[in-house]
Structures are given as structure tokens and as C-alpha cells.
Amino acid sequence: MRYAPPKGTYDILPPAPGRDAVQNSALWQWLETSFREICRQYGYSEIRTPIFESHDLIHRSVGEGTDIVAKETFDFITKGNDALTLRPEGTAGVMRAFVSNRLYIERPVTKLYYIGPNFRYERPQKGRYRQHHQAGAELLGASGPEADAEVIALACGFYARLGLTDLKVKLNTVGTPESRAEYVKALRTWAEPLLPQMSGENNRRFAQNALRMLDSKEPQDIALLATAPSLSDYLDEASQTHFAAVKGYLTAMGLPYEEDPRLVRGFDYYTHTVFEIQSVVLGDKALGGGGRYNGLIEAVGGPATPGIGFGLGLERVLLALEETGISLPTASGLDAFLCPLGEAARASCVTLLAHLRAEGVVCDMDYTGRRMKAMLEQADQCKARFAVILGDDELAQGVATVRDMITKVQEVAPLESLSRLLM
Numbered sequence: 128m129r130y131a132p133p134k135g136t137y138d139i140l141p142p143a144p145g146r147d148a149v150q151n152s153a154l155w156q157w158l159e160t161s162f163r164e165i166c167r168q169y170g171y172s173e174i175r176t177p178i179f180e181s182h183d184l185i186h187r188s189v190g191e192g193t194d195i196v197a198k199e200t201f202d203f204i205t206k207g208n209d210a211l212t213l214r215p216e217g218t219a220g221v222m223r224a225f226v227s228n229r230l231y232i233e234r235p236v237t238k239l240y241y242i243g244p245n246f247r248y249e250r251p252q253k254g255r256y257r258q259h260h261q262a263g264a265e266l267l268g269a270s271g272p273e274a275d276a277e278v279i280a281l282a283c284g285f286y287a288r289l290g291l292t293d294l295k296v297k298l299n300t301v302g303t304p305e306s307r308a309e310y311v312k313a314l315r316t317w318a319e320p321l322l323p324q325m326s327g328e329n330n331r332r333f334a335q336n337a338l339r340m341l342d343s344k345e346p347q348d349i350a351l352l353a354t355a356p357s358l359s360d361y362l363d364e365a366s367q368t369h370f371a372a373v374k375g376y377l378t379a380m381g382l383p384y385e386e387d388p389r390l391v392r393g394f395d396y397y398t399h400t401v402f403e404i405q406s407v408v409l410g411d412k413a414l415g416g417g418g419r420y421n422g423l424i425e426a427v428g429g430p431a432t433p434g435i436g437f438g439l440g441l442e443r444v445l446l447a448l449e450e451t452g453i454s455l456p457t458a459s460g461l462d463a464f465l466c467p468l469g470e471a472a473r474a475s476c477v478t479l480l481a482h483l484r485a486e487g488v489v490c491d492m493d494y495t496g497r498r499m500k501a502m503l504e505q506a507d508q509c510k511a512r513f514a515v516i517l518g519d520d521e522l523a524q525g526v527a528t529v530r531d532m533i534t535k536v537q538e539v540a541p542l543e544s545l546s547r548l549l550m
């Protein structure tokens with residue numbers, strides 16, 4: 128019996144020629160390191176939370192009317208009868224951990240970042256998986272527009288660090304829950320007579336979560352939405368002032384953005400600022416997004432604490448980089464590959480390898496007893512800078528032949544001085 132990876136999942140493997148970027152583990156390490164570095168620069172610390180949380184937490188905080196919870200969660204009951212859900216996004220678990228561990232008493236402002244897998248039962252296609260990965264950040268305890276601007280700058284800074292260009296930052300405000308409720312009422316009144324002309328999806332949204340109608344990608348809905356009431360007409364003054372200040376800061380930071388009055392995003396918990404970063408080379412597909420969620424911490428049982436954050440899909444970053452044709456960094460190779468000729472030499476190489484590694488040399492050896500040519504090919508495949516060849520003659524004299532894999536020049540060197548030569 129042969130098993131394939133479960134539908135909508137894929138394996139991340141050692142780099143090899145022709146391998147898709149999304150399956151290349153060296154690129155994942157590079158993405159993750161880049162994200163960690165920029166988060167450290169901005170003063171964010173890592174948090175790691177379980178990949179499953181209580182069913183209730185996920186369903187209530189993401190929102191029962193959202194597409195994610197309505198159709199896409201992996202829910203299960205444990206043998207002990209606990210109802211759990213694999214996390215479909217990062218924020219709910221981080222908020223739960225913030226409250227469970229009472230992080231709010233440690234400092235007035237908490238800045239957290241995470242990297243990890245999320246699970247959504249979606250129809251798999253390019254750039255859409257059932258297990259995908261996000262890098263995210265959350266800034267908790269600051270309600271001012273500076274925090275919104277910082278979080279957006281952090282997301283953009285990550286892409287810039289990777290060399291990813293051709294991005295659009297879409298920005299909107301969804302105001303306070305009160306002003307939004309007023310707006311949703313008006314939106315429903317407007318939509319009701321038009322329902323027969325709208326897509327099935329927007330009919331469902333009308334019934335379950337009317338605000339999400341604005342996000343429809345169906346041409347028939349988009350045409351109708353041109354006449355829909357505008358959320359900005361329902362914003363209270365404080366929301367308008369906050370939004371104006373966020374935009375002012377972004378401009379001052381030199382971060383271009385486009386206002387998109389129909390941007391509402393897929394979660395119920397947002398208040399005020401919402402944003403999405405889209406990739407032009409991926410046909411304006413979202414690379415990531417986020418927003419402010421001032422009521423969420425209270426909703427999961429913590430003290431009223433404002434928050435803002437984002438989640439960036441990492442698979443899509445790799446797809447966009449590949450599409451842009453940016454030369455992606457390659458895995459670094461070995462300092463040396465040891466090639467023993469014969470049984471006695473193999474035994475010596477085992478000790479030599481341990482010795483060189485203890486000295487800090489990045490090295491490996493042949494374990495297959497192949498012929499010289501095959502071993503040198505493997506040295507090339509491992510991107511070894513040098514091949515260290517050890518046969519009976521060399522052994523007898525306490526030396527090794529060191530072959531420069533680029534110039535092909537060979538020299539004989541005493542075993543004691545090898546590590547200096549190789550590093």
C-alpha cells in the first residue's frame with residue numbers, strides 16, 4: 128500500500144533542481160528567518176500556541192457567520208469527549224494564550240509574533256491548501272493609530288526584505304460595532320429587493336453575515352454593489368479621526384496604500400482599520416491581511432484590551448516570488464565531503480569526520496562505499512567546497528588529498544591541519 132499526502136497538503140522537502148518553491152525547505156527557512164529578524168527589529172517576541180483549541184473559542188472568535196467557520200474548520204471530538212478545532216488562523220489562539228497566561232499584567236503593551244500551520248477544509252487549488260502556513264504579529268494594549276501604522280509597516284517591511292515588489296496595500300475601516308450594526312441594517316434594506324439578481328453565495332451571506340456581501344468576487348454582485356450604501360457614511364467621528372490618522376502615518380512613512388471601501392475581510396472580530404496586501408503578479412490575490420480587533424480579548428474572557436495584528440500566508444509569498452522571477456536564495460553547501468577509498472580509510476574517516484565537525488567544519492562523508500567518480504559527484508551535489516580523499520597511501524602517511532571542487536586543483540595536506548584548510 129502506498130500513501131499520498133492527504134488532499135490539500137504537500138510535503139516540504141530538501142532543495143532539489145526543479146522543485147517548486149513551496150516544497151523547498153531551504154526557502155521556508157529563509158522566509159521564517161526573515162520574519163523572525165524583522166519582528167525582533169520591531170520589538171516583537173515569539174509566541175507558540177497549540178495547533179488545536181477548543182471548538183468554542185475558534186467558532187465564537189472567528190465568528191459563526193464567517194465562511195471559515197461555516198464551511199472550513201476541521202472539528203473533532205477527542206476520546207475524552209472534548210470538542211476541539213484545528214486552528215484555521217492564528218489570532219484566536221494567541222488571544223486565548225494572552226488571557227490564560229495573564230500576559231496583560233507583565234507589560235502595558237504586548238507585541239507577539241508567530242509562525243505556523245493553519246487548517247481549513249477548502250477546495251484545493253494553486254495557492255489554496257487544507258494546511259497552509261502563516262506568519263503573524265499582534266500588538267496588544269495600544270489603541271492609537273500609531274499601532275495600526277506600525278503593524279502595517281511591519282507586514283510591508285517583511286515583503287520588502289524578501290525583495291517582493293508589485294504589491295498593493297488595500298485599506299479600509301469598519302468602524303465600531305455600533306456604527307457597523309447601523310450600516311448592516313441599511314445594507315440589508317438595500318439588498319433585499321435585489322437578492323434574486325445576486326449570486327447564491329451572496330444570498331447565503333445576506334442571511335448569515337450581510338457585511339460579507341461586499342467581499343463578493345462574482346461579477347453580477349460587483350455590478351450591483353456599486354449602488355450599495357457606503358460604510359463610510361455610517362462611521363462615527365472617532366472612527367473617522369482614527370482612520371484619518373492611520374492614513375496620515377502611512378503617508379508620513381512613505382508607505383503607499385489604496386483605500387478600498389468594500390474591503391471587509393473574513394473575520395467578525397475586526398473593528399476600525401482593516402487591511403489586505405495583494406500581489407499583482409498573482410492577479411491581486413491576497414498575500415495577507417489583518418486589522419484591529421478591540422473587542423476580541425474581552426470576548427475570550429480577558430480584560431478589555433485593544434489589539435491589532437495580521438496574518439500573512441507564506442505559501443503565497445513563495446508563489447509570488449517564483450512568479451516574479453526573483454532569484455531565490457539557494458541552500459548553502461558543505462565545507463567538505465570525505466571520500467574514503469577502502470575499509471580502513473572508511474573507519475578513519477568516521478573519526479576524522481567527528482573531529483572536523485567538533486572543530487566547526489560543515490562536512491559529511493560517503494557511507495555507500497562507491498567508486499571515486501560517484502563520490503565526487505555526490506560532493507558536487509552537496510555543494511561541497513572541497514572533497515577530502517583518503518586511501519591506503521594517505522592513511523599510511525597521515526595525510527589526505529584535498530580537492531578544490533571549483534578549480535579541480537588537488538593538494539596533499541596533513542590530517543592535523545585539515546580543519547584550518549577547509550574552513
Ligand code: AMP
Binds near residue numbers: 256393413415417439
Ligand atoms: P486570512 O486568515 O483568511 O486573512 O488569510 C491570510 C492569508 O493566509 C491569505 O491572504 C493567504 O495568503 C493565506 N491563506 C489563507 N487561506 C489559505 C489557504 N487555504 N491556502 C493557502 N494560503 C491561505
